[in-house]
Amino acid sequence: MQRYFLEESYTPQERYEVTGEPYHHMVRVMRMNTGQQVYLAFQNRVSIIAEITDMTESTVVLKEIAKEQQVKELPIAITIASGYPKGDKLDLVIQKGTELGAASFIGFPAKTSVVKWDAKKLAKKQQRLEKIAQEAAEQSHRQVTPTVELIATEQEFLTKVATYDVIVVAYEESAKQGERAQLAQILQQVEPGTRLLAIFGPEGGLTSQEVATLVEMQGQLCGLGPRILRAETAPFYLLSAASYQLELL
Amino acid sequence: MQRYFLEESYTPQERYEVTGEPYHHMVRVMRMNTGQQVYLAFQNRVSIIAEITDMTESTVVLKEIAKEQQVKELPIAITIASGYPKGDKLDLVIQKGTELGAASFIGFPAKTSVVKWDAKKLAKKQQRLEKIAQEAAEQSHRQVTPTVELIATEQEFLTKVATYDVIVVAYEESAKQGERAQLAQILQQVEPGTRLLAIFGPEGGLTSQEVATLVEMQGQLCGLGPRILRAETAPFYLLSAASYQLELL
Numbered sequence: 001m002q003r004y005f006l007e008e009s010y011t012p013q014e015r016y017e018v019t020g021e022p023y024h025h026m027v028r029v030m031r032m033n034t035g036q037q038v039y040l041a042f043q044n045r046v047s048i049i050a051e052i053t054d055m056t057e058s059t060v061v062l063k064e065i066a067k068e069q070q071v072k073e074l075p076i077a078i079t080i081a082s083g084y085p086k087g088d089k090l091d092l093v094i095q096k097g098t099e100l101g102a103a104s105f106i107g108f109p110a111k112t113s114v115v116k117w118d119a120k121k122l123a124k125k126q127q128r129l130e131k132i133a134q135e136a137a138e139q140s141h142r143q144v145t146p147t148v149e150l151i152a153t154e155q156e157f158l159t160k161v162a163t164y165d166v167i168v169v170a171y172e173e174s175a176k177q178g179e180r181a182q183l184a185q186i187l188q189q190v191e192p193g194t195r196l197l198a199i200f201g202p203e204g205g206l207t208s209q210e211v212a213t214l215v216e217m218q219g220q221l222c223g224l225g226p227r228i229l230r231a232e233t234a235p236f237y238l239l240s241a242a243s244y245q246l247e248l249l
Numbered sequence: 250m251q252r253y254f255l256e257e258s259y260t261p262q263e264r265y266e267v268t269g270e271p272y273h274h275m276v277r278v279m280r281m282n283t284g285q286q287v288y289l290a291f292q293n294r295v296s297i298i299a300e301i302t303d304m305t306e307s308t309v310v311l312k313e314i315a316k317e318q319q320v321k322e323l324p325i326a327i328t329i330a331s332g333y334p335k336g337d338k339l340d341l342v343i344q345k346g347t348e349l350g351a352a353s354f355i356g357f358p359a360k361t362s363v364v365k366w367d368a369k370k371l372a373k374k375q376q377r378l379e380k381i382a383q384e385a386a387e388q389s390h391r392q393v394t395p396t397v398e399l400i401a402t403e404q405e406f407l408t409k410v411a412t413y414d415v416i417v418v419a420y421e422e423s424a425k426q427g428e429r430a431q432l433a434q435i436l437q438q439v440e441p442g443t444r445l446l447a448i449f450g451p452e453g454g455l456t457s458q459e460v461a462t463l464v465e466m467q468g469q470l471c472g473l474g475p476r477i478l479r480a481e482t483a484p485f486y487l488l489s490a491a492s493y494q495l496e497l498l
Contacts, residue, residue: 192446225492243474
């Protein structure tokens with residue numbers, strides 16, 4: 001069943017009106033008819049199963065059939081912060097990271113990031129990545145669409161880092177030295193609702209200076225197993241491990 | 250430090266001679282000199298740190314400095330079997346799956362697989378995928394290179410399925426129905442050395458008939474958390490969860 005994210009919050013109503021892009025997709029792309037059912041996901045994490053009762057030139061009208069009962073969101077909100085990697089690797093991080101349950105994504109200019117984007121380029125790129133997140137959220141039956149924020153300066157990034165409850169720094173040297181327990185300890189102790197920021201370097205990794213700064217800000221260095229993961233693969237490991245610990249165990 | 254996989258098994262020697270492709274990479278690509286160190290990974294899972302002592306027109310000569318002590322391989326051997334997905338998604342499964350520790354990969358024609366490859370095409374594709382696995386193994390500091398096998402018929406695949414100790418079937422319906430505990434139970438109970446086969450459908454999923462056949466063969470249906478993962482993302486979840494359970498917890 002198709003899933004659509006709406007921009008409003010859920011309040012119980014006799015009828016729900018869908019316009020704009022989801023209207024276009026229902027009517028023009030999927031050629032839906034009255035009687036068909038879809039998921040509607042609202043901004044306040046409520047999702048309902050709704051049936052199409054009427055269609056006009058610009059609006060699809062639906063009525064609520066049932067609430068979606070199953071919780072599809074991780075009990076903690078994980079933000080994936082990636083030092084800008086090369087090429088379109090951020091696309092992959094955001095598509096797969098959304099499927100795997102990330103709450104939001106941040107891109108930031110790390111010391112070893114090769115790409116340099118100006119504000120205009122960043123704004124355009126962010127829009128494209130938001131679209132990727134939304135499509136992946138619909139496809140993977142998320143109840144919220146992850147946000148994407150591309151940051152222009154290191155200072156701005158560090159200001160943001162300070163606002164999280166738990167800060168995890170994926171550090172290759174930790175993996176090389178065989179550090180294994182830190183991530184498991186963190187995931188076993190987090191309370192539901194915790195806002196966890198997981199920071200990943202670009203291909204060249206984080207510099208020791210960047211790591212030192214993050215540790216001063218209460219960042220906890222974590223290895224992600226004994227193998228060396230690429231910049232874009234490490235977030236998949238962290239999100240899968242979090243789901244396994246918090247949703248399966 | 251660069252890592253090279255050699256075709257021979259390790260036996261203690263005064264000097265190790267490297268020819269062929271690793272020779273080419275050391276001398277022509279990396280322009281290494283005597284005194285430089287590399288990892289040499291042998292077929293019998295022994296890896297050493299070795300120093301270049303001499304170079305000729307066709308051979309690099311090295312001496313052993315130390316054994317690599319840290320174990321980089323998962324304690325169980327996980328084979329990822331993917332029903333042929335569209336496009337080059339198998340490339341991604343094999344590159345990332347190798348980083349995440351898979352022991353081997355199988356491609357098989359599932360009922361809903363769209364692509365149809367003949368034996369010649371399969372052989373060519375297998376070669377390319379083996380190359381991807383080897384490069385990813387070197388890059389992620391694996392101690393073994395995963396094998397890749399592209400199978401032409403369902404019957405051949407089922408014959409192979411029967412040879413594994415534990416058979417996991419990733420089943421979207423399990424995720425939808427909220428099944429959560431099966432994978433954790435399996436990973437908590439496996440003995441080191443277990444050969445585990447994890448089977449994933451293509452984009453269209455496994456048919457109920459395919460699932461029934463696999464269940465008859467002792468396949469255990471597992472959900473991978475409450476979100477719906479794409480065909481190429483599900484193996485990343487399983488491998489990460491296995492590493493988390495067996496290497497970090």
